[in-house]
Amino acid sequence: MSLGMFSPPVVVCEQCEGEGRALTVCRCVRMGDRFLIDANAERTVDGRAYQGCELCKGSGYLTYDCDSCRATGRQRGQLVLTVVNLDTGVTRSANVVPGGVEPRRNAGGRWELALSPIVAALAAEVGAVEYRDAYGLERKPCELTVMLPADWRPDLPVADRQRLEGAAIARLAWQPWRLYCGRSTPTPDRDLPAELSRLCHLADLLSLDLVVEARRAHERDVIWEIRYELPGGAVPVKTRRWANDLSAAIAATSVSDAMFGLVERARTAPAHYLRPHPAHRAGPPTIDVDQVERRIHADLDGIGGRAPGAQAIWRDGRWQHTRLQVEDQVEVMTEEATGQVVRSSVTLLARAWEPPAPGWQDELIPYGPCPDCDPEHRLRPCLCTLANQPPDPNCPGCSGAGVAPTTMPCPTCGDSHRVHQGLVLTMTDLDEATLHVNWLVPDQVIDVPLVATQPGGKPVFQLPLCYQLDHWAMNLGGRPADLTYLDGGHEVGQDLCEGTVTVDHPEDDPLARYLVNAGGGHPAGRLLVCTAPPAAPPLTELVRLALGLHQTLVVTLEDHRLDEDDPTKIHGEGWGIELIPPDRPMPADPKPYQRSPQSAAACFLEYLGNAAHRVVPDDPRQGIPVPQTPEPPPAVEDPIRLIRHLARHLAGRPVSIRYHLGGCHLYVHEYGGARHLASARTVPIALTALGLGLGRDQS
Ligand SMILES: [Zn+2]
Ligand SMILES: [Zn+2]
Ligand SMILES: [Zn+2]
Ligand SMILES: [Zn+2]
Ligand SMILES: [Zn+2]
Structure with a gap:
């Protein structure tokens, strides 16, 4: 990259007038x-x-x-546009500097630098049939144009034109490196009826309701939303999406979108055990989208007059239709960050008719009141009282009262004020493999082995296999490292995966405590867990991507096998993947926390836009590199097996492979720093130099 030494024009930041x-x-x-x-x-x-x-x-x-200029008060008159083909690693970039792009007149007669056609041309050069902004790989990239000031004219002296262009380019320099990722093959066309059918089928498999709702927003607008619910829950106060018809709602709703917020929506739903029930049909049902939409419209404007909303509820393998009606008008107080309180009035809606209970619903799960919160007040035990500590008189949260107001849901009951004595576990691969387990209240205290003692002296017990999520995951053909909650996608904690529980007093019932921990934040007694691995690119693709951008890729792994027998320590593997400029040092003390290479890769790609932002030099006098595909293209190897081998031999400490254009460096992280182990053209050569050659030892 000969342009590394290039000095862009620098202008005063307009946002902060040069103050930073x-x-x-x-x-x-x-x-x-x-x-x-x-x-x-x-x-x-x-x-x-x-x-x-x-x-x-x-x-x-x-x-x-000022974040426009990263507090320097100055901005570059330079933008770099880069398109990478993720399938091939081919990279092309354009350097947008004064005098570099031919201005054109737009329809309004104003002069501008049109950058979108440049991005499209780069994409064509790398063979990408479609491409996305690295900041939002889900959205189509938006139009990118530098508007030139009204006094820019083609007949001005060159120096004046370039000064005006530099200032105009700098206005977009809050994101100076625009990175786009493309693919060689187009994503297949979407089949919206099939997608709605799949959402319905999952509702059948998981024993949930799928709710299709249309709600009036303003005089003429109707907002459509698709979401999973549990029977008997209140109609949510707010909708989250802005689709104008059912097709738009299907297009905007993935399975995880429909799941999102399910726990909160289920707060008022009664908790039931599940009853074994026959499948309604073998595969997904045939859904007539138009018919569903027409019926909902009929409910909105039908003989009953105008309704504020209407729902089609997929339950027991068929649609149930109901209008929504106004139930109540309530006043809501919200505290602003300023300390002021805003009083607003909210309309609560309810279903006009309640469809018959689903066939899968069994007995109610018994429950008691939540010991940790008071429904009348938003007071909760203060953090200073955790682990049975007496309240701290100097605590800033509670001033020694031991309780403090909070806006967060109660961790014990998720604000349902119920603590269930049983629970239903549902696990799914989001395809055809699904299982349900009723964790019933046992007749007598079950005897469980003591497996460890916490540093504070509290005993740790391990429950039988049927309470260990890892066990059920493997039954479904899944991997323990992939377990996430269906609502929100957060990882399931190790205690629940392995069935371990810490109790406060030796005489406490470990199973009761375990069910409270597992059910906390899952108000309707349903624990919904996904076993599907994250959608992630292979690591070879990420290595090639980073090298194509003339950056380095650091893959870090910590092998926790030495702690395998201690339930109070982290088990399994911790992975991390980072993009780091070649001239920056290794991160000293990485905390690789992703549980699989797939989740680390998915996370890397999700935050690629932010990583590209961080590698741009802070000093605006320093030019941004303009990366093109390296010649010759770098040889790329899959690091997973290689780094696992290294990590196993150095278990208990994170190890890193740092890939750069000439090869790789190997590090181990210890004593708060990164210690260099070896450098070579490839990782197998470096491992051999360390006496850890893979050779015949394929472990
Ligand atoms: Zn500024
Ligand atoms: Zn103020
Ligand atoms: Zn406190
Ligand atoms: Zn509570
Ligand atoms: Zn070995």
Whole structure:
């Protein structure tokens, strides 16, 4: 990259006028000098700051580090556009600097630098039939244009033209490196009826409701949403999506979108055990999307008059239709970050008709009141009382009271105020493999082995196999490292995977404690877990991507096998993948926390846009490199087996492979630093040099 030494024109940052720090009007000014604000009343803003404001202390202004210029006060008149073909690693970039792009006149007569055609040309060069912004691999990239100021004219002297162009380019320099990822083959066309059919089929397999809802937003607008629910829960106060018809709603709803928020929606749903029930049909049902949509429209505008909303509920293998009606009007108080309180009125909707209970619903799960929260007040045990500590008189959270107000849901009951004595575990690979386990209240205390003692002296027990999620995952053909909650996609903790539980007192019932821990935040007594591995590119693709961008890729792994017998320590593997510029040192003390190479790779690709942002030099006088496919293209190997071999021999310490264009470096992380082990053209050569050659030892 000969352009590494290139010095771009530098201009004063417009956002902060060169100060590096910028001033903004505090949000309290919008609400005026009042504690209580009525959201529904006409707003008469007096332009004064709230004197008790917790953000600005009453001054009305906030200062912050300018992020347009990274607090340097200066901006580059340079943008770099890069398109990488993820399938082949071919990389092309364009350097957008004054004088480098031919301005054109837009339809309004204004001069501009059109950058989208340049990106499209780069994509064609790398053979990408479609491409996405690295910041949002789900969305189509948006139009990218540098508007030139009104006084730019083609007949100005070159120096004047370039000065104006430099300032205009700098205006987009808050994201100076625009990175796009492409593919050689197009994503297949979507089949929306098939997608809705699959959502229905999953509802049947998982014993959930699939709710298709249309709700009036304004006079003429109807908002459509598709989501999973549990029978008997309240109609949510708010919708989350803005689809204008059913097809748009299907297009905007993946399985995880439909799951998202299920736990919160289930807060008021009664908890039932599941009853074995026959499958309604072998495969996904045939769904007539138009018919579902027409029926919902009929409910919205039908003979009963205008309804505020209508639902089609997929339950027991068929649609059940109901209108929504206004149930109540309630006042809601929300605290703003300023310390002010906003009072607003919210309309609660309810189903006009309740469809018959599903065939899979069995007895109610018995429950008791939550010991850790009070439904009348938002007071919770303060963090300072964790682990049975007496309240700390100097605690900033509670000043020694031991309880503190919070806006977070109660960790014990998820704000349902019920603690269930049983639980239903549902595990699925999101395909055809699904299992349900009723964890019933046992007739007598079951005898479980003591497996460890916490440093504070509390005993740790391990429950039988049927309470260990790892066991069920393997039954379904899944891997323990892939277990995530269906709602939100968070990893399932190790205690639940291995069936271990820490109790406060030796005489406490470990199973009761275990069910409280497992059910916390799962109000309707349903624990819904996914065993499917994350959709992730192979690591070879990421190595090639990083090298194509002339960056280094650091793959880190910690093998926890030495702690295998200690349930209080982390087990399995910890993975991490990072993009680091060639001239920056190794991270000293990495905490590789992803449980599989697939989840590390998926996470890497999700945050690729942020990584590209971080590798741009902070100093605007330093040019941004303009990467093109390296010549010759680098040889790429799959690091998984290689780094596992190294990590096993150095178990208990993270090890890293750092790939660069000429080869690789191997490191072990210990004593707070990265110790260099070996450097070579390939990892197998480096391992051989370390006496760890794979040779015949294929472990
Ligand atoms: Zn600035
Ligand atoms: Zn303020
Ligand atoms: Zn406290
Ligand atoms: Zn609670
Ligand atoms: Zn070995």
